[in-house]
Amino acid sequence: MTRFPQKLLDGYQGFLHSTYRKRSERYRELAASGQRPEAMVIACCDSRAAPEIVFDSGPGEIFVLRNVANLVPPYNAEGRYRSSVASIEFAVVSLGVRHVVVMGHGRCGGVAAALDDRRQSLDDGDAIGHWISLLDPAIERVAGGEGYDPVRHVHVDHPEDAHVCSGHDPRQTAVECMSVRNSLANLRTFPYISEREADGRLTLHGAWFDISEGMLWIYDEEAEGFVPAIETHGMSVQK
Amino acid sequence: MTRFPQKLLDGYQGFLHSTYRKRSERYRELAASGQRPEAMVIACCDSRAAPEIVFDSGPGEIFVLRNVANLVPPYNAEGRYRSSVASIEFAVVSLGVRHVVVMGHGRCGGVAAALDDRRQSLDDGDAIGHWISLLDPAIERVAGGEGYDPVRHVHVDHPEDAHVCSGHDPRQTAVECMSVRNSLANLRTFPYISEREADGRLTLHGAWFDISEGMLWIYDEEAEGFVPAIETHGMSVQK
Amino acid sequence: MTRFPQKLLDGYQGFLHSTYRKRSERYRELAASGQRPEAMVIACCDSRAAPEIVFDSGPGEIFVLRNVANLVPPYNAEGRYRSSVASIEFAVVSLGVRHVVVMGHGRCGGVAAALDDRRQSLDDGDAIGHWISLLDPAIERVAGGEGYDPVRHVHVDHPEDAHVCSGHDPRQTAVECMSVRNSLANLRTFPYISEREADGRLTLHGAWFDISEGMLWIYDEEAEGFVPAIETHGMSVQK
Amino acid sequence: MTRFPQKLLDGYQGFLHSTYRKRSERYRELAASGQRPEAMVIACCDSRAAPEIVFDSGPGEIFVLRNVANLVPPYNAEGRYRSSVASIEFAVVSLGVRHVVVMGHGRCGGVAAALDDRRQSLDDGDAIGHWISLLDPAIERVAGGEGYDPVRHVHVDHPEDAHVCSGHDPRQTAVECMSVRNSLANLRTFPYISEREADGRLTLHGAWFDISEGMLWIYDEEAEGFVPAIETHGMSVQK
Numbered sequence: 014m015t016r017f018p019q020k021l022l023d024g025y026q027g028f029l030h031s032t033y034r035k036r037s038e039r040y041r042e043l044a045a046s047g048q049r050p051e052a053m054v055i056a057c058c059d060s061r062a063a064p065e066i067v068f069d070s071g072p073g074e075i076f077v078l079r080n081v082a083n084l085v086p087p088y089n090a091e092g093r094y095r096s097s098v099a100s101i102e103f104a105v106v107s108l109g110v111r112h113v114v115v116m117g118h119g120r121c122g123g124v125a126a127a128l129d130d131r132r133q134s135l136d137d138g139d140a141i142g143h144w145i146s147l148l149d150p151a152i153e154r155v156a157g158g159e160g161y162d163p164v165r166h167v168h169v170d171h172p173e174d175a176h177v178c179s180g181h182d183p184r185q186t187a188v189e190c191m192s193v194r195n196s197l198a199n200l201r202t203f204p205y206i207s208e209r210e211a212d213g214r215l216t217l218h219g220a221w222f223d224i225s226e227g228m229l230w231i232y233d234e235e236a237e238g239f240v241p242a243i244e245t246h247g248m249s250v251q252k
Numbered sequence: 253m254t255r256f257p258q259k260l261l262d263g264y265q266g267f268l269h270s271t272y273r274k275r276s277e278r279y280r281e282l283a284a285s286g287q288r289p290e291a292m293v294i295a296c297c298d299s300r301a302a303p304e305i306v307f308d309s310g311p312g313e314i315f316v317l318r319n320v321a322n323l324v325p326p327y328n329a330e331g332r333y334r335s336s337v338a339s340i341e342f343a344v345v346s347l348g349v350r351h352v353v354v355m356g357h358g359r360c361g362g363v364a365a366a367l368d369d370r371r372q373s374l375d376d377g378d379a380i381g382h383w384i385s386l387l388d389p390a391i392e393r394v395a396g397g398e399g400y401d402p403v404r405h406v407h408v409d410h411p412e413d414a415h416v417c418s419g420h421d422p423r424q425t426a427v428e429c430m431s432v433r434n435s436l437a438n439l440r441t442f443p444y445i446s447e448r449e450a451d452g453r454l455t456l457h458g459a460w461f462d463i464s465e466g467m468l469w470i471y472d473e474e475a476e477g478f479v480p481a482i483e484t485h486g487m488s489v490q491k
Numbered sequence: 492m493t494r495f496p497q498k499l500l501d502g503y504q505g506f507l508h509s510t511y512r513k514r515s516e517r518y519r520e521l522a523a524s525g526q527r528p529e530a531m532v533i534a535c536c537d538s539r540a541a542p543e544i545v546f547d548s549g550p551g552e553i554f555v556l557r558n559v560a561n562l563v564p565p566y567n568a569e570g571r572y573r574s575s576v577a578s579i580e581f582a583v584v585s586l587g588v589r590h591v592v593v594m595g596h597g598r599c600g601g602v603a604a605a606l607d608d609r610r611q612s613l614d615d616g617d618a619i620g621h622w623i624s625l626l627d628p629a630i631e632r633v634a635g636g637e638g639y640d641p642v643r644h645v646h647v648d649h650p651e652d653a654h655v656c657s658g659h660d661p662r663q664t665a666v667e668c669m670s671v672r673n674s675l676a677n678l679r680t681f682p683y684i685s686e687r688e689a690d691g692r693l694t695l696h697g698a699w700f701d702i703s704e705g706m707l708w709i710y711d712e713e714a715e716g717f718v719p720a721i722e723t724h725g726m727s728v729q730k
Numbered sequence: 731m732t733r734f735p736q737k738l739l740d741g742y743q744g745f746l747h748s749t750y751r752k753r754s755e756r757y758r759e760l761a762a763s764g765q766r767p768e769a770m771v772i773a774c775c776d777s778r779a780a781p782e783i784v785f786d787s788g789p790g791e792i793f794v795l796r797n798v799a800n801l802v803p804p805y806n807a808e809g810r811y812r813s814s815v816a817s818i819e820f821a822v823v824s825l826g827v828r829h830v831v832v833m834g835h836g837r838c839g840g841v842a843a844a845l846d847d848r849r850q851s852l853d854d855g856d857a858i859g860h861w862i863s864l865l866d867p868a869i870e871r872v873a874g875g876e877g878y879d880p881v882r883h884v885h886v887d888h889p890e891d892a893h894v895c896s897g898h899d900p901r902q903t904a905v906e907c908m909s910v911r912n913s914l915a916n917l918r919t920f921p922y923i924s925e926r927e928a929d930g931r932l933t934l935h936g937a938w939f940d941i942s943e944g945m946l947w948i949y950d951e952e953a954e955g956f957v958p959a960i961e962t963h964g965m966s967v968q969k
Binding site: 015016017018020021022024025027028029031032033037040041043044045047048050051052053054058059060061063065066067068069070072073074075076077078079080081084086088089090091092093094095096097098099100101102103104106107108111112114119120122123126135136137138140141143144145147203204205216217218220224225226227229231234242243 | 254255256257259260261263264265266267268270271272276279280282283284286287289290291292293297298299300302304305306307308309311312313314315316317318319320323325327328329330331332333334335336337338339340341342343345346347350351353358359361362365374375376377379380382383384386442443444455456457459463464465466468470473481482
């Protein structure tokens with residue numbers, strides 16, 4: 014029998030003997046009653062930005078779609094097996110989640126690949142190439158944004174004044190943030206989403222997670238910029 | 253500004269003040285050096301079966317694709333935006349993960365939908381319907397399996413002897429397990445996967461997580477059945 | 492062989508497979524280098540108010556004395572084996588901690604016993620009776636405090652205006668808080684403490700933990716009252 | 731107002747926003763109903779060996795006495811304020827715990843001080859000197875134990891065969907373990923303990939925690955030696 018990765022087995026024991034031991038009743042209850050999560054989170058596959066860790070979520074709390082670069086394709090994209098669209102449909106229509114959060118993050122490998130002019134196909138099928146072409150509109154909108162602070166959405170006279178957290182590359186950060194906004198726009202092309210948003214059953218949210226400093230930035234749709242959760246929501250910050 | 257879900261904000265504070273506070277150096281290091289996860293985990297969006305929780309994983313450890321019913325489509329499936337295939341390509345070819353784990357779970361809503369004869373489309377596009385049609389081969393292989401123990405892959409004379417954990421429906425459990433096996437077979441239709449598996453750079457694994465009892469079952473390819481991690485790997489069990 | 496309590500063994504496995512697994516390097520390092528905690532915490536034995544949990548402390552961070560009702564006897568108390576005095580001497584003089592925190596808590600069984608007029612000795616030796624007689628000065632100072640808010644140290648015209656958190660008994664809460672202040676006063680009778688406080692090497696602090704609401708109140712020596720940590724220190728509060 | 735230690739405030743926020751947030755119902759319930767812990771743990775003040783961490787305990791589970799070197803004085807020791815004896819009396823007679831565990835640990839500063847021939851009083855009162863004189867019987871019993879494995883309680887022909895974990899000093903380890911046995915013997919001089927042990931209401935246990943490797947050794951009274959919890963109790967070990 015092939016040896017299962019030891020690190021995962023060790024971790025599974027940690028789960029079993031600590032998390033599960035302390036909350037076995039909750040797991041049994043959730044297994045019996047079915048899940049009723051309040052929110053769906055659309056996040057990247059990145060190993061450093063797991064939604065359950067960033068939101069310290071317990072079992073049953075968030076329904077999570079993860080793909081490279083946390084992208085939402087437009088509603089009418091062709092294709093027989095559209096896993097991301099299917100997952101959104103299931104969350105919104107079948108489970109009736111009340112919130113959908115698109116969460117981008119800093120230093121995203123998928124965004125970096127899309128920005129790399131010398132990028133070569135990883136495979137003949139080039140699935141990743143097609144997938145990250147969904148970032149093209151964000152890249153175009155960001156182009157020429159001299160003196161632009163990509164996160165706060167303000168213009169700055171000197172590039173060095175741009176708020177670029179934790180040594181992130183300003184252009185990549187700008188694309189990461191713009192892409193979250195594009196995904197929100199794409200979500201609104203789904204009839205069952207725009208309908209539910211209109212009558213108040215559903216709310217859409219954008220966020221961007223700074224891996225290095227652990228900071229979560231939340232998209233302010235009116236200001237068209239991102240603001241730190243700790244500022245807007247009366248949180249205190251870890252010094 | 254739209255109010256971000258309070259539960260997520262509360263949870264984010266927990267992350268910030270506990271997990272991040274204790275491991276900020278690791279986060280900074282990972283942000284600077286980039287991710288190098290050893291394993292990719294393909295799991296369901298279900299809110300009760302997050303891989304980072306089940307494997308008690310720290311930042312940087314696992315690259316995670318999540319879609320409804322943790323399915324892998326065949327390599328040649330048409331479609332412009334194939335998020336699952338793209339994520340696999342990125343993990344295997346670009347990041348060079350050494351393990352891919354397909355983890356199914358009990359009481360899966362996607363599998364239940366596929367088994368529901370009266371299921372109706374949730375949307376005109378019926379993305380979920382097309383997506384879970386990937387379960388058809390598993391459903392067919394399971395059909396007529398009277399007296400069959402779906403998890404352990406053994407025949408039993410009396411249906412009630414079938415090992416069906418924690419009150420799970422035997423037919424659904426059988427499909428969940430068979431589907432993990434189908435996804436492994438589909439992964440092997442990807443040229444870059446079969447090649448890497450052949451020369452030892454990559455290993456594929458199947459698993460099934462019993463939400464109710466917290467038990468992880470690992471697929472034994474030779475025996476064609478699943479065995480509890482705690483039995484096969486010298487683990488002790490939580491009484 | 493006598494069976495070790497199963498609950499502790501289960502919990503130890505949780506530690507081993509989760510906490511220790513994630514921080515084994517830190518444990519090895521601390522074992523090799525010895526401990527150098529910055530703070531000593533004097534707390535109650537109560538099973539609901541463990542300092543390492545309330546302060547989310549990692550290994551090596553706090554040196555902890557625990558006795559019934561978190562009391563500090565006066566320096567010159569007679570007796571051959573004075574474990575509390577010995578522990579303070581070791582922390583302050585040998586380890587050189589820079590902070591000593593006396594943390595009381597709500598619904599303290601030791602304080603309740605001291606306030607119970609019908610209390611009977613639990614044992615001929617009545618060690619507990621002698622020990623909690625250290626609460627007598629606090630009880631006396633609180634007596635007759637009509638219209639007094641025991642936590643905030645303000646006078647109120649109507650008893651019902653007294654800030655009594657979470658349904659705590661006002662008189663008991665008053666004694667718990669006054670006792671923290673008495674313990675601070677007793678600490679200052681230790682020559683090596685008053686000397687170190689005078690020259691700035693050591694700072695003394697008082698706190699009171701409300702088990703029910705998870706609130707930590709911090710003693711303000713100038714105001715002679717307790718204030719919530721979340722108010723004085725710019726923290727946000729869990730709604 | 732004196733500044734409360736920032737590290738403790740940061741940690742308190744972690745507790746408030748993570749542990750307390752997830753278990754506030756349990757805290758409220760425990761505050762209302764009172765504590766009913768099943769076990770008392772007598773442990774050292776050492777910052778690297780907190781019982782709640784080693785036993786991954788939730789609120790309400792263990793009643794904890796902590797003093798330097800986790801010592802239990804004899805029942806009849808004189809002295810007005812005997813905090814350790816008082817805490818034991820409260821746990822056993824008033825709370826009615828069913829287990830008392832004495833847990834020693836490796837590299838104990840209190841034991842090291844007792845073994846240091848050149849040790850000088852830290853204070854005129856020398857409370858620590860009197861307190862650790864409780865270790866004298868253990869030191870005497872260990873003296874001359876050439877070729878003796880202090881943990882496993884077996885004789886070895888060559889000193890280097892002695893099982894001394896993680897680079898611990900063999901003599902100090904021997905005293906740490908012997909002292910746990912002495913404390914168990916001292917507990918049996920308490921009339922209310924021997925009585926309860928005789929009629930089965932109470933069980934006494936010894937343990938020794940190896941900080942470096944995270945290993946817990948449990949005392950086997952019949953064999954007069956310590957055995958790893960992972961061996962005796964069918965646990966698996968973290969590789």
